[in-house]
Amino acid sequence: MKELVEFIAKSLVEHPDEVRVTEIDHGGGVVTYELRVAESDMGKVIGRQGRVARAIRSVVKAAATRQHKKVTVEIR
Amino acid sequence: MISVEKTGKTVDDAILAALIELDVDRDNVEIEVIEEGSKGFLGLVGSRLARVRVTVKPSRVDKARAFLERVIELLGVEATVDVEQQGEYTVLQIEGNHLGILIGRRGETLDALQYLTNLAANRDKTDQAERVRVILDAEGYRKRRENTLRNLAYRLAEKVKREKRRAALEPMSPLERRIIHTALQDDESVETYSEGEEPFRRVVIAYKG
Numbered sequence: 001m002k003e004l005v006e007f008i009a010k011s012l013v014e015h016p017d018e019v020r021v022t023e024i025d026h027g028g029g030v031v032t033y034e035l036r037v038a039e040s041d042m043g044k045v046i047g048r049q050g051r052v053a054r055a056i057r058s059v060v061k062a063a064a065t066r067q068h069k070k071v072t073v074e075i076r
Numbered sequence: 077m078i079s080v081e082k083t084g085k086t087v088d089d090a091i092l093a094a095l096i097e098l099d100v101d102r103d104n105v106e107i108e109v110i111e112e113g114s115k116g117f118l119g120l121v122g123s124r125l126a127r128v129r130v131t132v133k134p135s136r137v138d139k140a141r142a143f144l145e146r147v148i149e150l151l152g153v154e155a156t157v158d159v160e161q162q163g164e165y166t167v168l169q170i171e172g173n174h175l176g177i178l179i180g181r182r183g184e185t186l187d188a189l190q191y192l193t194n195l196a197a198n199r200d201k202t203d204q205a206e207r208v209r210v211i212l213d214a215e216g217y218r219k220r221r222e223n224t225l226r227n228l229a230y231r232l233a234e235k236v237k238r239e240k241r242r243a244a245l246e247p248m249s250p251l252e253r254r255i256i257h258t259a260l261q262d263d264e265s266v267e268t269y270s271e272g273e274e275p276f277r278r279v280v281i282a283y284k285g
Contacts, residue, residue: 004150011143011196044195049274052195058188062177063151 001063005033005073008056013041029069033060036076045075079131086113087126094130106131136208137166140197144168144212147189153178155214162211168193170214178214183221186212187249211251222255229259232281233266242282247272253279 002023010016018038025031035056037045046053057073064071080097084090087109095102113126134142141157148155148170155172170178179186190212198207211218225248232243245256256279257268267284270277 001150004147007146007150008192008196012192012199014199051191051275054275055188055191058180058185059147059151059192062180062185066152066177 001031001060001067001069001071002033004063005035005056005060008059009035009037009045012052013037013044015041029067031064031069031071033071033073034076035073042075077131077134079129081110081127081129083111083125083127084113085125087128090126090128091130094128098130098132100132104133104135106133136197136206139199140166140193140208140210141168143196144170144189144193147192148178151177165209165211167211167213170212172214175214179217183217186214186217221252225252225255226259229256229281233260233263236281236283237265240283240285242280244271245279245281247276247278249275250277253277256281 002021006019006021009019009021013019015038018036018041020036022034022036023031024034035045044052045056047055053073053075060071060073078098080094082090082094082097084093090113091102091107095105098105108129108131109126110129111124111127114122114124116123137159141159145157148157153172153175155170155175155178158169158171160167160169177185178189180188190210193212194208194210197210213219228245232245236243248256253270257270260266260268260281265284266281268279268281270279272278
């Protein structure tokens, strides 16, 4: 799932090399993905009124449901 | 990616030969000069042909499809993607079994995927005219949803007329709102308009008398 977050983010930004995803496993199937992108690309992964961020979370949530996990994506 | 290697007396000749073989415009390719040609001495001794590699740039539709295919793969779903042009829209039809995970509740996941696919395909900044507008569908979901929305519109319009009041629908995407507006545009006793801000924007059906 980390790869999924990474792939989506890299497909949206202007500096794919600067995309970093950190997986934080809280145990019990609860996982947080911290997404970091270049300062100038923040808008690309957040979007107007957070629309892009919401779409990314929605897709990742679909993947998580399948694996019976509870996943959150945080953009740093 | 499709690419060819061609030779010619000059770099331009070699490029031209490649463009003819690939049947594309110069704007749609990437050119790599492998060997600058040389006329040699008096065109007799040591002349070398120019050699270039010309690669067709992926189109926006290619990019959209590649993005979607990879996301589907990463989601662990087995499916293929068919491309279909419908007027100004490019419809990416996802074919496979058990695609419910890609659709989500009320198409929420499909809409999210569709939004991201549009962004990924149009990432590089160019003028609007070149943008590709992608619609995703899976298991005929869009068509079914369109029928559901149209029936809902008719039912609510009847109720609005009977009770001489207005009714607000649940928030919908612009495309879905348009289905409602279109369904009722010829009904003269009601009017429809949208209110609220995205993503909570919703259609209202109001009694006109």
